[in-house]
Amino acid sequence: MKQLLRIAFFSTLIVMSGGAALAVQPDEVLKDARLEDRARHLSSELRCLVCQNQSIDDSDAPLARDLRVLVRERLQAGDSDGAVMDYVVARYGEFILLRPRLSASTYALWLAPLVILLSGAILARQLFRSAGDRKASSPPLSDEEARKLRRVLEQG
Amino acid sequence: MIVEIGHFALILAFAVALAQMGSAAWAAYQSDDAALSIAPSAAMAQFGLLIIAFSALVWAYVASDFSVANVWQNSHSAKPLIYKISGAWGNHEGSMLLWVLILALFGAAVAAFGENLPARLKTNALGVQGCIGAAFLAFVIFTSNPFARLDPAPFEGQGLNPILQDPALAIHPPLLYAGYVGFSMAFSFAIAALLEGRISAAWARWVRPWTLVAWMFLTLGIAMGSWWAYYELGWGGWWFWDPVENASFMPWLAGTALLHSAVVMEKRDALKVWTVLLAIITFALSLMGTFLVRSGVLTSVHAFAVDPERGIFILAIIAFFAGGGFALFAWRAPLLRQGGIFAPISREASLVLNNLLLSTACAAVFIGTLYPLALEALTGAKISVGAPYFNAVFVPLMIPLLVAVPFGPFLAWKRGDILGVAQRLVFAAGLSILAAIVAFAITQRGPALAPLGIGLGTWLIIGALSELASRVKLFQAPLAENWRRLCSLPRSSFGTTIAHLGVGVAVLGIVSTTAWRSEHIMVMKPGEPVDFAGYTLTFKGITKREGANYVEDVGEFVATQNGREITSLLPSKRQYTAPPTVTTEAAIHPSLAGDFYVVLGEANAGGGVVARLYFHPLIRLIWIGACIMFLGGALSLSDRRLRIGAPARRRASPKLASQSP
Numbered sequence: 001m002k003q004l005l006r007i008a009f010f011s012t013l014i015v016m017s018g019g020a021a022l023a024v025q026p027d028e029v030l031k032d033a034r035l036e037d038r039a040r041h042l043s044s045e046l047r048c049l050v051c052q053n054q055s056i057d058d059s060d061a062p063l064a065r066d067l068r069v070l071v072r073e074r075l076q077a078g079d080s081d082g083a084v085m086d087y088v089v090a091r092y093g094e095f096i097l098l099r100p101r102l103s104a105s106t107y108a109l110w111l112a113p114l115v116i117l118l119s120g121a122i123l124a125r126q127l128f129r130s131a132g133d134r135k136a137s138s139p140p141l142s143d144e145e146a147r148k149l150r151r152v153l154e155q156g
Numbered sequence: 157m158i159v160e161i162g163h164f165a166l167i168l169a170f171a172v173a174l175a176q177m178g179s180a181a182w183a184a185y186q187s188d189d190a191a192l193s194i195a196p197s198a199a200m201a202q203f204g205l206l207i208i209a210f211s212a213l214v215w216a217y218v219a220s221d222f223s224v225a226n227v228w229q230n231s232h233s234a235k236p237l238i239y240k241i242s243g244a245w246g247n248h249e250g251s252m253l254l255w256v257l258i259l260a261l262f263g264a265a266v267a268a269f270g271e272n273l274p275a276r277l278k279t280n281a282l283g284v285q286g287c288i289g290a291a292f293l294a295f296v297i298f299t300s301n302p303f304a305r306l307d308p309a310p311f312e313g314q315g316l317n318p319i320l321q322d323p324a325l326a327i328h329p330p331l332l333y334a335g336y337v338g339f340s341m342a343f344s345f346a347i348a349a350l351l352e353g354r355i356s357a358a359w360a361r362w363v364r365p366w367t368l369v370a371w372m373f374l375t376l377g378i379a380m381g382s383w384w385a386y387y388e389l390g391w392g393g394w395w396f397w398d399p400v401e402n403a404s405f406m407p408w409l410a411g412t413a414l415l416h417s418a419v420v421m422e423k424r425d426a427l428k429v430w431t432v433l434l435a436i437i438t439f440a441l442s443l444m445g446t447f448l449v450r451s452g453v454l455t456s457v458h459a460f461a462v463d464p465e466r467g468i469f470i471l472a473i474i475a476f477f478a479g480g481g482f483a484l485f486a487w488r489a490p491l492l493r494q495g496g497i498f499a500p501i502s503r504e505a506s507l508v509l510n511n512l513l514l515s516t517a518c519a520a521v522f523i524g525t526l527y528p529l530a531l532e533a534l535t536g537a538k539i540s541v542g543a544p545y546f547n548a549v550f551v552p553l554m555i556p557l558l559v560a561v562p563f564g565p566f567l568a569w570k571r572g573d574i575l576g577v578a579q580r581l582v583f584a585a586g587l588s589i590l591a592a593i594v595a596f597a598i599t600q601r602g603p604a605l606a607p608l609g610i611g612l613g614t615w616l617i618i619g620a621l622s623e624l625a626s627r628v629k630l631f632q633a634p635l636a637e638n639w640r641r642l643c644s645l646p647r648s649s650f651g652t653t654i655a656h657l658g659v660g661v662a663v664l665g666i667v668s669t670t671a672w673r674s675e676h677i678m679v680m681k682p683g684e685p686v687d688f689a690g691y692t693l694t695f696k697g698i699t700k701r702e703g704a705n706y707v708e709d710v711g712e713f714v715a716t717q718n719g720r721e722i723t724s725l726l727p728s729k730r731q732y733t734a735p736p737t738v739t740t741e742a743a744i745h746p747s748l749a750g751d752f753y754v755v756l757g758e759a760n761a762g763g764g765v766v767a768r769l770y771f772h773p774l775i776r777l778i779w780i781g782a783c784i785m786f787l788g789g790a791l792s793l794s795d796r797r798l799r800i801g802a803p804a805r806r807r808a809s810p811k812l813a814s815q816s817p
Contacts, residue, residue, distance in 0.1 A: 025757075026678050026766055047540045053398050055542065058391065098542025105537055109527045113520040113549050120512045127508065128500045 024057065025065070030072055039072050042084055046071070047096050055098060159224055162212020163303035166253070169205035169260070170297060172198050173289040176263075180283025184276075184351065192275050195282040196267035202289060203264035206257045210244075213253060213302050217244045223309030226250060226302045232315035232734045234705045242326030243316045248450060248466075249302035251329055255446065256292045258330070258337045262366070263289065266341065273362055280348030281341070288340055291473045299466045315734030318706070324384040331377030332404055336442040338370020339411055343439035346432045347481060350488040357495075360422035360431065365793055367418060367435075371411045372789035378404050379782035390740045392753045392770050394669070394778060397546040402525045403445035409518035410438040413511045420507050424569060425495035427504070430511070432492070433485055440478035441518070447474055448525075499571040506564040506572075513557040520549045558612055558663065561656055562619025565649075566626070580626055584618035602671040609667030616660025624653045651792025655785045662781025668750070668774035675771075680713075681764040689771035691715045691722065691752060698756075698765065706732040708741070711756040711765060715745060727756040750774050 024043075030036040043057035048064040056064040056071075067088070074084045088096060100106045141149065176198035183191035213226070217240050222228040230247040231240060239246075245254040263285040270278050296302070319325075345363045349355040381401065386394040395401065414434045420427045451467030498504035524541045531537055562584060566577040592611030599607070625631075627649065628641040676688050680695040687693075696712040708730040715722045725743035732739065745752040750773035757766030 024677055029677060045542075045544050047542060053396065053542065058393065093538070095538045095540055098540050099544035099548065100539045100541060105531060105535065106527075106539065109523060109541065109545075112523045113516060113553070116519045117512070117516040117553070120516060124508050124512055128498075128505070 024068065028065070028068055028072065030076070035072075035075050038081060039068070039075055042071050042075075042081060043068055045085075045098050046088060047098050049092065049096060158212050159216050159221065159303055159305070162209045162216075163301075165205040165208040165212070166293070166303065167297060169202050169209065169256075170290060170293040172202045172205060173286045173293055176202060176286030177283050177290055180279045180286065183279055184283070189275075192279045195279045195286065196270075198286065199260070199263040199267040199282050202286070203257075203260040206253075206260045210253055210257045213250060214241055214244045217241060220313065221309075222311070222313050223306050224302075225304045225306045228306060228310050228313045230316050231313040232705065233312060234734065235316060235321070236704050238323070238326060239316060239321045243320075245329050246316055246320045246325070249296070249300045251333075252292070252296050252300050252450070253302050254330060255333050255337060256289060256296060258333050259285070259289050259292065259340060262338060262341050266366075270362075276352065277345070277348050277359075277362075280351055281344040284344035284347045285340065288344070288477065291476065295466075295469050295473065299469050313734075315705075315732070317735065318730070318732040318737045318739050319388060322384060322388060324380050324388075328377060328380045328384060331373050331380055333377075335370050335372075335374025335377050335404070335411075336407060336445060338366060338373060339407060339435075339439045339442045341366035341370070342414060342435040343477075343481065346435035347484060349432065350484050353488055353491045355428055355432065355492050357422055357425045360418040363435065364415070364418045364422065367411060367414055367438075368789050368793050371408070371415055372786050372793070374404065374408050374411060375782055375789070376786050378408060379779050383779050386775070387742055387744060388739075390742060390755055391768065392673070392742070392751070392772050392775070394775065397524075397543045399525050400449050402521050402546075403448040406518050406521050406525075407438055407441040407445055409514050409521065410434060410441050413514040413518070414438050416507045416510045416514075420496075420504050424498065424504055426498065427508070427511075428492050428494060429489050432489065434511075434515075436478070436481040436485055440474065440481065441522075443470075443474045443477060447471060498569070501567070501574050502572045503564065503567040503569045506560065506567050509560055510557065510564065513553050517550055517553045517557075520553065521546065524549065555612070558616060558659070561616055561659065562622070565620075565623045565652055565656070581619060581622060584615055584622045587618045588612070588615035599672055606667055606671030609671065610664060613660045613664035613667060616663060617657050620653045620656040620660065624650070647795030648792040651788045651790075651795065653788070654791060655788025658781045658784030658786075658788055660781070661777050661784055665774050665777025665779075665781060669772045669778070672773050673770065676769040678767065679760050679762075679764040680767045681762065686769070688769045689752065691717055693725075693754075693769065695765065695767065698759065701728070703730070705734065706730045709756070709759075711754075711767070713743070713754055713767070715752065725752070725754045727754045729756055746776060751776065 024040075030039060040057060044055045046056045046067060048054045048056045048059035048061055048067075050061050050063050051059045054064075056067045071084055071088070074087055079087065085097070094100065094103075100109060102110055176195050179191050179194035179198065182188060183194070215221075216224045216227050217231055218237070220227065220231060220233045220240070222231075226247065226249050230250070231243045235243065243250075245251045263282060266273075266278065266282060266285070273281075342363050345359065345366075349359055378401075381404070382394045385396065386392055414431065417427050417431045417434055421431045447467070447470040451470055496504070524545055528539050528541050531539060562581055563574070563577055566572075566580060567574075588611040591614035592607045595607040595610035624645075627645060628638045630638055633641075674689055676686070678686065680686060680693075682695050682697050685692050685694045692715070694714045694716070696714060698709050698711050701708050701710050708728040710726050710728040713725040713727070715725060723745045725745055727743035728741045730739045730741060731737075740755055743754045750771055753770040753772055755768040755770075757768060759765050
């Protein structure tokens, strides 16, 4: 219940503040620049759960801050990027990933653009093929027509 | 009294829209030519009435008439005048009234400027417009009436959300709606043509100017929204793949494809069926955009109307127009005869490639935007589809398209010579490679592929200019000849060059700011200088200031470069009183190399303050590019109007007409 109230309170706050992003605070930044870069990259792929379509990297919600700190703690503990993501997903569910993982429920999401592109390409190919057919299907000139054509050409 | 006149005019406009629709249907079914002239007059009348209704609403806002519920909810007497006016469409009811007003404006423009349209086509198209107008007017009157009164009248209004109190957001919705609604013209013409079962290349010539106008405004509207997000949302992001942004981007992608396929149809009588389908799809996407934003079905920062009843009403409108449009298409499209054959390497084929990639990109955005909703409705599983997905899918589709763009205008119709074109683009290719190498040499960090992006932008710009150079035979003929050719070029061909050049400029901006944005977050103490992105920044202190309807804490930062003072940056945190809201106002110092962007954070106990410094290299090119694209469209439009409006003049100069692409 407390958690719910907290979420309700902070989501109102965010709506009120118009999502003015204050995001990462100076005290969160890791000393190790490469580790920090990795942390920033991972943060941009994680959704702030109490915001509307913001990553935790852009959000100033306290929950987003907790998550940023969590990600940095895991990285400092020596986790790989994949392990950090697994850890976060295990706690918060797939909903937190801004780039959904390939699974039975997301095959359609990831494959649809490719399928559409290929079917479009096949349809477009038919445009040329039928154009080619139409050209081929026009019958060759008869002898009479050929003679006429030659006459016209010679005159011109 | 004025409000009642507005309300009455609104209801009358609904009746007139019904008459516009009914008279057109009567004229079509009874073959009654006398009835053909009713629809154009009705379109003019509808527009006039909606001007009255809209002016009445603006008046109520300017006069702060809080007895009108809509004004009470969204305005405040202490608001600056410009936001009182823009507040009229900064809310659901008012913005829907603006939507129907712009719809009526387009209808009236067809009635007024469409003298050269065949009477039957014109009337049918205006009939469809009347039908769309009637549906949305019913929506406004029955679910979103902006003129509803309150009794007793409150003393003071509740105020407009401060993040909407902004000049860019004052003109963003009208531009966006002009784009969305403008595509209704292409739709109406498509339906009219399908009803007649007959479509000619001339159809494309009538439809293209309307589509072009819509596309130009949508381009500007999207750019404006992105610019607003950049300076208002606090860290300099300019595109978030937010569902509401996607809602406006999908019609833009489809509309861009439509503009290009209509060229093929106009010049070569080919791709008719596809062009008609695309016209229907583009408007269906515009309606869907309206639905997504207005129904609040997607919870996102922009959705400020949450009411399921309205959502269902708009959904019914979409189902009727999109469903009806597609059904009519399936029934009638087989009647349309395809003409104009062409080889796989030709101008037509390059435009087919353009359409293939743009439509796929549009479909990808569509799927990404709606997938979470569909999945949750079907299985209850909740997933998020955010920026990383869209970047992963969209960018690979855009790269081949952008690489291909400079080839298109060089290729001949019917059968082109790709090697010949490649030869003429050698100079552009060389410069692009050079640009990529220079970008690689002067940057130390960032993604390895980013310099190639700079090469791509250069390729688009120089490629577009090469085409112009080859048309005027630059370096191949004497200067006088160059000049003579330049003067006799049709404006539409300048339009193409400039629009493509604008795409290149925007690409340069997008690549630079995405790859090489730098950022520094720290606590700054007064008087302690900080070096960042070639500037030295010193924090001076915080002062309080009072604005028209807010108080703010303003931080003063002095930026110097090589010991010389460049500018003072004044980012602030604002506390608005009505409604009580805090916003952060970034301070931005633009320069040729990029924007220096400072955001003020929390004050620190030790007298310091959290400051966020960003440098966004070349970011302005994104919006400059969009403006250049708009300009290209405008040039092309000015040419087309001339040719359509004055067929006699066209006959007088056949050379000019035959040269245009």
